[in-house]
Amino acid sequence: MGSKALREELEKLDLDAELLDDFDEDPEHSAQAQKVVAKHVTALAYVNNTPLCRQALHLVKALLNGRCSQITIAHCAVNQYAHEGMIGVLETMVDPLAGLNVKTELFTKGEDQTLLEAMKQYVELTKPDLVIIASKGLCNDEPVVVTPGRPKVKDTKQGLKPARSAFGLKICQTLRTVPLLVYKANTRGAFFTMADPAVSPMRCVVDLQPTSRHMLVWIMNLLHSEKDQMSLSVCKAYEGGGAVIKQTASRMMTAFAVQTSVNKFKTQRRFFKEAPEKALPQYVFDEQIDVLMIQGPRTKDLSPLVVDLLVNTPTSILIWPPDAEDTALGQAPKPKAEDTDASHALAQSRSISLDGGPVSSKSQAGGAISMSTNVSRRTSNSSGTGYRYGYGPTDAQVDPVTQAALEAAAARMAKRKEENTKATAGSAGLPPRRPGAL
Known part of the structure; x- marks a missing residue:
């Protein structure tokens, strides 16, 4: 994208004139803006033999939008009897x-492992770009959203907070180093109510934080700029309880709006007075949002903010880990055609042991039958049109330098203002005012 085109995109956002001039002074920022397309995305879906997990896979297919070159459907059995009961079940979920x-x-x-430890170890060995789980327990109470006429979740126990002890919440606490998509049984998104899902948009809300640049780039690689709908939200954006938006909130929204506009996304911008756990549940329900994307704070345990959103928000939630970068998306080595059955890291480590004995494993790609003492695998190269999107990779663009350009422009403006202040003070015969002095 040239500097002229970039300036036109910035003018649409009603930026300050000085800020626009600063972009013109540094044309290399626009010259470095390039299309970055995620060519290889791997996903891992932990499933059980339930209809809920099958629904989650439909949503995953829509979200990945042709970006996924391989998705693994996995199940971790607690013992050999559970292992035998799941043989052949995963193949029916393809x-x-x-x-x-x-x-x-x-x-x-393993005998010396908990179920969560085994699931975490498998994630660390396979290094997927996205992990998917489905949860019904997280929907057992909904104290925040009380819209009249809204259907209630079966076996709801108001006030007892059973969702806060759900196994899905424990998985979220354990898997905090990789993007995690939690599909909830009470998802109220519009995707499953569309008459023709093949042409319906995916609706996504991104809750912005000052460090959300990588998260936003990551989700723009997955969404389709001409079809899908993205909303940007900033919570606690008003001064006190008034109607004046904080300058920091406005600047943050503008910076990320530039990033989405350059990548041809038409976004809605929303400011909220309340904290995310109070403002977002009702908003995503009213707007029928399919996925709410949040950034997990850097805390020892799962943040109370994330817990409240997981429990109270009636939609699927994608949790972005605090230390992840957008460059992690699509950087895994692409599996070779002759080795699509490649969980070689797991097989080599042998650290996840099986008590179920030899298991027959079929590979659909080659038709070969192999014996495995620790993992039952099957690869399916399905053909035909997809359930939602039948076309290939989209033309999503990523501008990794726009945020840096904004910060550089703001720094120059601050320096210019400081020089003007010193010049004014010098002409009046007064010493320059110290920063922060009254």
């Missing part, structure tokens, strides 16, 4: 992912 390269993994936790 249908929602028609058109994708699908692999199934069935393994059993």
